[in-house]
Amino acid sequence: xxAIAPATLLxxxxxxxTMKLWDQTALRLLQEGRVLAGYHSGRGQEAIPAxxxxxxxxxxxxxxxxxxxxxxxxxxxxxxxxxxxxxxNTAGTTGGLGAGIPHFADPELGILGQGGTLGSCFGIATxxxxxxxxxxxxxxxxxxxxxxxxxxxxFHESVNAAAAWKLPVVWICENxxxxxxxxxxxxxxxxxxxxxxxxxxxxxxxxGMDVTEVYRATCEAVRRARAGEGPxxxxxxxHRFRGHYEGDPQVYRTEEETERLLALDPIxxxxxxxxxxxxxxxxxxxxxxxxxxxxIDRAVQEASSAPMPGPERLYEGLYV
Amino acid sequence: MSQATATxxxxxxxxxxxxxxxxxxxxxxxxxxGEDVAVYGGIYGATAxxxxxxxxxxxxxxPISETxxxxxxxxxxxxGLRPVAELQSSGYFGIAMDELYHKVARWxxxxxxxxxxxxxxxxxxxxxxxxPEHDVSPEALFLSASGAYVVIPSDPADALGLMKSSxxxxxxxxxxxxxxLYAHRGEVPAGDHLVPLGEAAVKREGTDVTVIAWSRMxxxxxxxxxxxxxxxxxVEVVDPRGLRPLDLDTILESVAKTGxxxxxxxxxxxxxxxxxxxxxxxxxxxxxxxxxxxRVASADVPIPQSRYLQQFLIPTAASVTEAVRRLx
Ligand SMILES: Cc1ncc(C[n+]2csc(CCOP(=O)(O)OP(=O)(O)O)c2C)c(N)n1
Ligand SMILES: [Mg+2]
Numbered sequence: 001x002x003a004i005a006p007a008t009l010l011x012x013x014x015x016x017x018t019m020k021l022w023d024q025t026a027l028r029l030l031q032e033g034r035v036l037a038g039y040h041s042g043r044g045q046e047a048i049p050a051x052x053x054x055x056x057x058x059x060x061x062x063x064x065x066x067x068x069x070x071x072x073x074x075x076x077x078x079x080x081x082x083x084x085x086x087x088x089n090t091a092g093t094t095g096g097l098g099a100g101i102p103h104f105a106d107p108e109l110g111i112l113g114q115g116g117t118l119g120s121c122f123g124i125a126t127x128x129x130x131x132x133x134x135x136x137x138x139x140x141x142x143x144x145x146x147x148x149x150x151x152x153x154x155f156h157e158s159v160n161a162a163a164a165w166k167l168p169v170v171w172i173c174e175n176x177x178x179x180x181x182x183x184x185x186x187x188x189x190x191x192x193x194x195x196x197x198x199x200x201x202x203x204x205x206x207x208g209m210d211v212t213e214v215y216r217a218t219c220e221a222v223r224r225a226r227a228g229e230g231p232x233x234x235x236x237x238x239h240r241f242r243g244h245y246e247g248d249p250q251v252y253r254t255e256e257e258t259e260r261l262l263a264l265d266p267i268x269x270x271x272x273x274x275x276x277x278x279x280x281x282x283x284x285x286x287x288x289x290x291x292x293x294x295x296i297d298r299a300v301q302e303a304s305s306a307p308m309p310g311p312e313r314l315y316e317g318l319y320v
Numbered sequence: 321m322s323q324a325t326a327t328x329x330x331x332x333x334x335x336x337x338x339x340x341x342x343x344x345x346x347x348x349x350x351x352x353x354g355e356d357v358a359v360y361g362g363i364y365g366a367t368a369x370x371x372x373x374x375x376x377x378x379x380x381x382x383p384i385s386e387t388x389x390x391x392x393x394x395x396x397x398x399x400g401l402r403p404v405a406e407l408q409s410s411g412y413f414g415i416a417m418d419e420l421y422h423k424v425a426r427w428x429x430x431x432x433x434x435x436x437x438x439x440x441x442x443x444x445x446x447x448x449x450x451x452p453e454h455d456v457s458p459e460a461l462f463l464s465a466s467g468a469y470v471v472i473p474s475d476p477a478d479a480l481g482l483m484k485s486s487x488x489x490x491x492x493x494x495x496x497x498x499x500x501l502y503a504h505r506g507e508v509p510a511g512d513h514l515v516p517l518g519e520a521a522v523k524r525e526g527t528d529v530t531v532i533a534w535s536r537m538x539x540x541x542x543x544x545x546x547x548x549x550x551x552x553x554x555v556e557v558v559d560p561r562g563l564r565p566l567d568l569d570t571i572l573e574s575v576a577k578t579g580x581x582x583x584x585x586x587x588x589x590x591x592x593x594x595x596x597x598x599x600x601x602x603x604x605x606x607x608x609x610x611x612x613x614x615r616v617a618s619a620d621v622p623i624p625q626s627r628y629l630q631q632f633l634i635p636t637a638a639s640v641t642e643a644v645r646r647l648x
Contacts, residue, residue, distance in 0.1 A: 061399065092432070093431075093432055093434070094430075094431065094432035095432045095433070097429075097430070097432060103430045103431050103432075104431070105431035105432070105434050105435065106434065107398070107434060107435060112395070112398060112399070113398075113427060113430070113431045113435075115418075115422060115423065115427075116422075117418050117422055119418075120391070120418065120419075120422070120423060122388075122391065123387060123388050123390065123391015123392045123394065123395060123419060123423070124391055124392070124394055124395035124398070124423070124427075125395060126388060126391070126392040126395060127391065127392030127393060127394060127395020127396040127397075127399070127403075128395040128396070128398070128399045129395075130392060130395070130396055131395065131396040131399040131400060131401050132399070134351065134377065134378075134396070134401060135400060135401070153387065154387045154388070154391065154418075156385075157383070157385035157386075157387045157388035157391075158385075158387075158388045158391065158392065160383060160385065160388075161382065161383055161385060161388050161392065164383065316433065317428065317429055317432060317433025318428075318429045318433075318466060318467050319467070319491050320428075320436050320489075320490035320491050
């Protein structure tokens with residue numbers, strides 16, 4: 001296996017740090033009562049959006065999941081616009097409709113949006129991949145979804161069609177062990193990765209807490225898709241550090257369990273490796289964090305100054 | 321453009337096919353998919369010959385996966401294509417309801433209007449002896465699906481013109497086709513025949529009664545009008561040609577003229593779109609009414625498979641005639 005270039009490792013690190021600090025900032029805004037939208041923290045799972053989006057080109061398509069805002073951060077969406085959506089003001093991508101259960105989209109960046117009904121991503125990903133092939137481009141679609149979402153019937157219909165038609169999709173299942181409160185072992189027969197064989201496509205199961213594993217697996221799946229070799233299913237085993245939503249009493253797991261997870265933090269683990277391998281000093285990583293926080297603070301400031309929409313906003317953008 | 325007077329005779333099914341063919345010739349972004357639409361040409365023949373002309377890239381047989389058929393059409397539409405997707409029966413709406421109601425209708429709005437969703441979902445409906453799931457006319461379910469147009473032709477000329485306009489429109493269109501109409505023949509204008517969406521057609525002018533009808537009930541209402549003429553009752557038949565956009569001006573103008581209203585559709589009365597149309601008339605034009613509004617519709621029971629029993633359930637010209645006679 002070829003080593004990942006130090007510059008790429010640093011980019012992946014910065015991407016994850018941005019997601020973490022974004023999350024902290026969003027939680028602070030939530031506590032301050034400034035968030036008018038729902039939010040599902042992505043803390044602990046940063047390696048998957050970071051490693052899964054980094055291999056994409058600007059014109060590749062992204063269907064993202066509801067867990068944190070890492071996917072769209074990695075695809076290059078404006079931080080201020082996403083904060084605007086959290087605050088439901090006119091700085092937001094939705095122009096004030098509000099979106100923390102994200103409905104961010106940007107056709108220029110290939111960000112195709114997200115549905116509040118889980119599993120909406122499957123059909124749309126298959127359709128976007130069909131479209132890329134139809135138009136004769138070599139664009140690729142990456143579709144992220146949780147272990148719970150994998151049990152929607154739409155998964156079967158869309159994954160089957162994409163495999164039958166050899167469409168350029170990378171299916172990335174983030175298996176964090178729970179769908180809200182229900183453990184995957186209670187809800188799911190067999191291993192999710194093994195479904196790939198049933199559809200005649202490659203399936204790989206990886207450690208989703210290690211950004212280098214996610215990055216490598218996605219690079220290979222994207223390569224296959226772009227070369228016209230069809231879809232791949234990646235099951236990334238991971239852990240969510242916080243509740244399903246803020247305020248989740250987490251009666252379904254013990255405090256010891258959540259505390260043990262912290263040792264698996266994908267960000268501190270990569271930092272340790274970067275320092276041990278001499279790629280970056282602790283000091284440099286510290287500076288990076290300050291720089292990212294500054295970028296986020298400026299985005300919050302920019303978003304905060306935007307006005308709320310008027311009632312006329314309700315009627316805009318429904319029809320062409 | 322050919323002369324305005326030139327026409328050709330087509331069945332309703334051929335008219336749909338001609339619309340698809342013409343628009344596919346015009347625009348490479350238009351493609352057709354659904355179950356059995358390619359080699360077989362569609363179970364109602366509405367896509368016959370398209371595979372031969374346009375090839376498997378643009379005419380695609382899908383798996384029996386209605387959720388995917390509609391969901392993936394949305395994915396294709398927001399990435400630059402103009403899908404025409406067929407559900408083999410509108411009775412399968414439930415399998416794709418999340419996709420129809422939330423994705424087709426709302427993907428654009430929900431994401432701040434950054435996309436358009438230019439697609440057409442073809443939905444064969446209506447009684448044909450296939451039983452309670454297949455024979456439904458579920459258009460009223462989509463009255464609350466703001467964001468999606470609901471278009472319903474009643475004859476071959478409108479089927480062709482409305483389909484062409486639906487394909488060209490940047491809004492998503494749910495296109496209901498009554499299965500009992502596919503074999504009906506009619507004159508269709510030659511040339512690039514476009515019927516604007518959201519424009520009602522006065523299918524017959526009259527002064528005494530307004531019958532508002534769509535889909536198969538338009539033909540039934542015209543037959544009723546011919547019979548009532550002999551009794552000295554002059555019936556106006558207004559076909560809204562869909563439920564959204566709804567051409568209120570034409571409807572209200574007719575109501576103001578006649579002062580009497582019958583609304584006829586094949587779906588059951590309760591939950592049928594006639595209730596909505598009647599409510600609008602009551603809100604906007606009560607002062608013109610000389611008689612209570614009467615709805616002609618199926619009874620509130622599932623549709624049996626037996627054609628024998630269907631004759632006692634499905635409204636016909638006689639049901640419309642009888643309703644008109646009951647008006648004050
Ligand atoms: C169709 C549908 N069913 C239920 C929900 C409510 N819901 C939101 S998130 C969630 C759990 C999803 O679990 P998973 O896919 O594993 O993702 P995770 O939250 O663990 O990241 C549920 C049940 C929904 N939004 N949509
Ligand atoms: Mg989960």
